[in-house]
Amino acid sequence: MSNLTPCVSVQNVSKYFGKQQVLKEINLEILRGEIFGLLGPSGAGKTTLVKELSGLDQPTSGENYLFNEKMPSLELINRIGYMAQSDALYLELSAKENIEFFASLYGLKRNKQKQRIQEVMEMVNLAEHLDKLVGDYSGGMKRRLSLAIALLHDPEILILDEPTVGIDPLLRKSIWDSFYELNKKGTTIIITTHVMDEAEKCDRLGLMRDGSLIAVGTPNELKEKTNSDTIEKAFLVYGGVSDEN
Numbered sequence: 001m002s003n004l005t006p007c008v009s010v011q012n013v014s015k016y017f018g019k020q021q022v023l024k025e026i027n028l029e030i031l032r033g034e035i036f037g038l039l040g041p042s043g044a045g046k047t048t049l050v051k052e053l054s055g056l057d058q059p060t061s062g063e064n065y066l067f068n069e070k071m072p073s074l075e076l077i078n079r080i081g082y083m084a085q086s087d088a089l090y091l092e093l094s095a096k097e098n099i100e101f102f103a104s105l106y107g108l109k110r111n112k113q114k115q116r117i118q119e120v121m122e123m124v125n126l127a128e129h130l131d132k133l134v135g136d137y138s139g140g141m142k143r144r145l146s147l148a149i150a151l152l153h154d155p156e157i158l159i160l161d162e163p164t165v166g167i168d169p170l171l172r173k174s175i176w177d178s179f180y181e182l183n184k185k186g187t188t189i190i191i192t193t194h195v196m197d198e199a200e201k202c203d204r205l206g207l208m209r210d211g212s213l214i215a216v217g218t219p220n221e222l223k224e225k226t227n228s229d230t231i232e233k234a235f236l237v238y239g240g241v242s243d244e245n
C-alpha cells in the first residue's frame with residue numbers, strides 16, 4: 001500500500017512522432033508503494049509513457065520526474081526495473097548466461113549474483129530451466145525470464161509493460177502473487193495492461209485513450225463515479241461511449 005508520497009511526477013507531457021501526437025499533455029502522480037495500472041486500448045500511448053518513465057525515451061514537451069529527479073537520469077538506473085513489451089534476450093545463450101550478463105550490467109557483486117539469480121528465477125518458476133537455451137524457451141518462459149531480469153537489482157520502482165501477455169492463467173496468478181509480495185516490501189509497481197481483471201488488481205488506475213489520460217482513480221472510484229459495475233463499462237463512459245445502444 002502507498003504512503004501518499006509521490007515518487008513519479010508527470011508534468012504536462014506531450015510526445016510527437018513526426019506529426020502524430022501520441023501523448024497529450026499528461027499530468028500524473030504515482031505514489032510510493034502503490035501498484036499503479038495504465039489501462040487503455042492498443043495505440044493509446046501506454047508504452048510511450050512508460051518508456052519515458054524508464055528513461056528510454058523523452059517527451060517532446062513537459063517533464064517526467066522520478067524521486068524528484070528529471071528523467072532521463074543515469075543516476076536512477078539502479079533504482080528502476082523495466083520490463084519491455086518485447087523480450088530483449090539473447091536466444092543463442094542459456095537463461096543463466098542471459099541473466100548473468102544483466103547482473104554484470106547492474107554491477108551486482110559476484111558473490112551476491114548467484115544467490116540473487118536463484119531467488120528471482122524461483123520467483124518466476126524458472127529455476128529448473130536455468131541451463132536451457134533461451135531459443136528453446138516458450139513465449140511465456142521468455143516473458144518470465146524478462147521479468148526475472150527486471151527484478152535482479154531489487155529496484156524501488158518496477159515498470160512492467162504488459163508483463164503477463166502470453167502467460168497462462170495459473171502462472172499469471174503466481175506472478176501477481178510475486179508482485180503483491182514485492183509491493184508489500186515497498187516496491188512501487190507501474191504496469192500497463194489492457195486486461196480488465198488485471199486492472200482490478202491495481203491500487204489505482206490511469207485510463208488512457210488516444211494519447212490522453214481520461215481518468216485516474218481506484219478501480220472502485222472509477223466504477224462508482226460512472227455508475228458502472230465493471231472497469232470496462234467505466235472506461236466506455238469516460239471515453240464518451242455509451243454502452244446502452
Ligand SMILES: Nc1ncnc2c1ncn2[C@@H]1O[C@H](COP(=O)(O)OP(=O)(O)OP(=O)(O)O)[C@@H](O)[C@H]1O
Nearest residue numbers: 017022040041042043044045046047048049085194
Ligand atoms: N518509435 C515510434 N515511431 C513512430 N510512431 C510510434 C513509435 N512508437 C510508438 N508510435 C506510435 O505511437 C502510438 C502509441 O503507441 P504505444 O506503443 O505507446 O501504445 P500502447 O498504448 O502501448 O499500445 P499497445 O497496447 O499496442 O502496446 C501508436 O500510434 C504507435 O504507432
